[in-house]
Amino acid sequence: MWIRTRGPWLSLMLVLAFVVLFLPSCDSIPESAKPDVHLTLDIYDDGSNAAMVEIAVHPLVDPLLGPALVEAQRTIAEESSASVHLTETKRAGRVYNALVVDFNSVGDLNAFVNTPQLLTGIISLVAPDVTIPSPFAEFEAWHDPDNRSDPFGLRARLDPATTSALTGIKLTTHVILPGKPTEYNASSISNRMLNWEMVSGEALQINATAGRAAVIDLQLALIVAGGTLVLFLLVGFAVWVLQRRRIRKETDMEFGAIDGW
Numbered sequence: 001m002w003i004r005t006r007g008p009w010l011s012l013m014l015v016l017a018f019v020v021l022f023l024p025s026c027d028s029i030p031e032s033a034k035p036d037v038h039l040t041l042d043i044y045d046d047g048s049n050a051a052m053v054e055i056a057v058h059p060l061v062d063p064l065l066g067p068a069l070v071e072a073q074r075t076i077a078e079e080s081s082a083s084v085h086l087t088e089t090k091r092a093g094r095v096y097n098a099l100v101v102d103f104n105s106v107g108d109l110n111a112f113v114n115t116p117q118l119l120t121g122i123i124s125l126v127a128p129d130v131t132i133p134s135p136f137a138e139f140e141a142w143h144d145p146d147n148r149s150d151p152f153g154l155r156a157r158l159d160p161a162t163t164s165a166l167t168g169i170k171l172t173t174h175v176i177l178p179g180k181p182t183e184y185n186a187s188s189i190s191n192r193m194l195n196w197e198m199v200s201g202e203a204l205q206i207n208a209t210a211g212r213a214a215v216i217d218l219q220l221a222l223i224v225a226g227g228t229l230v231l232f233l234l235v236g237f238a239v240w241v242l243q244r245r246r247i248r249k250e251t252d253m254e255f256g257a258i259d260g261w
Contacts, residue, residue, distance in 0.1 A: 033058075038096070040174040043152060045212075047105050047143035051112075054089050054096035065097045072099055082108065106141040113139045135162060152177045153209035160203050167200035177210035184208040 038054040055065055073084050083102040088095055103109045113136060138157040145151055154175055158166075173196045175186075185207045186194035198204050 035169045036091075036094070036096070037169050037171045038091070038174060039171070040176070041109070041141070041154065042176040043106065043109075043141060043143070043154070043178060045178040048103060049106060049109050049141070050100055050102045051109065052098055052100045054091070054098040056091075056094050056096045059095075062095070062097055069097055069099050082112070106143045109141055110139065137162070148212075150182055150209040150211055152179065152211075154206065155208075156206040158198065158204035160201055163198050163204055164201045166198065171198040172196070173198070173204070173206060175206065175208050177208060179210040179212045181208060181210045 035055065035057040038052075040052040040054070041049065042052070043049040056062060057065070069086050073086055077084060081104070085100055087098045087100060089098045090096070101112075103112065135158065136156050137159045138155065140156070141154040143152055154177070156173075175194045175196075176192055177194075179192075181189065181192065181194060184194050185205065187197055188195045192210075194208050196204060196206055
């Protein structure tokens, strides 16, 4: 039975289905020829978030992804309260088809990602006997306002069986948490963006937490800016007073000299 799937995962699954069914000798494919997939999870300070899937296969193949992305957009608009739009992005000069879904809370994101049978549903259309595990064996994002040190976090896992099934693509996962990351196991980090690269046949474990450093830094910056402005005003006022006194003193001396002449 086909279980209908939605959202950014639909575009990803179409690529994965192609890989699983038509690229049996994936190990022989050079890295430069593999479909390049980027999954970005961006969580905001109030817990709302955006999930974006970017896909680039080949300039001749990329236009064929358009109908699948349009269908994904239409399905989400009809069956969920999430907001979705299509766009194009660039990475290192390469153009990617991208689908962005906005969620109101991390709870909505968790429910969406943990939909079972995400891959098997789409592949069963052409190969009913093929069973593919769900992409994430574990996925949980959280926003805990009562936790002052680490109110934001995300934990996810791709099992070795899944990464082996995805060996025909290059998959990079990006996580952006509000505030400064405090604990993480990312392979690289750029500002607040944490990056994980999938290795075929190996488990991909994603762990990240963050505090409210960005908010604190903003408040501190506003305080410093306000204090600096007040200081400039005080200095300017002091200079003006001194100039007035100097001018008055010079004027008094000038008239005194005239009176004594």
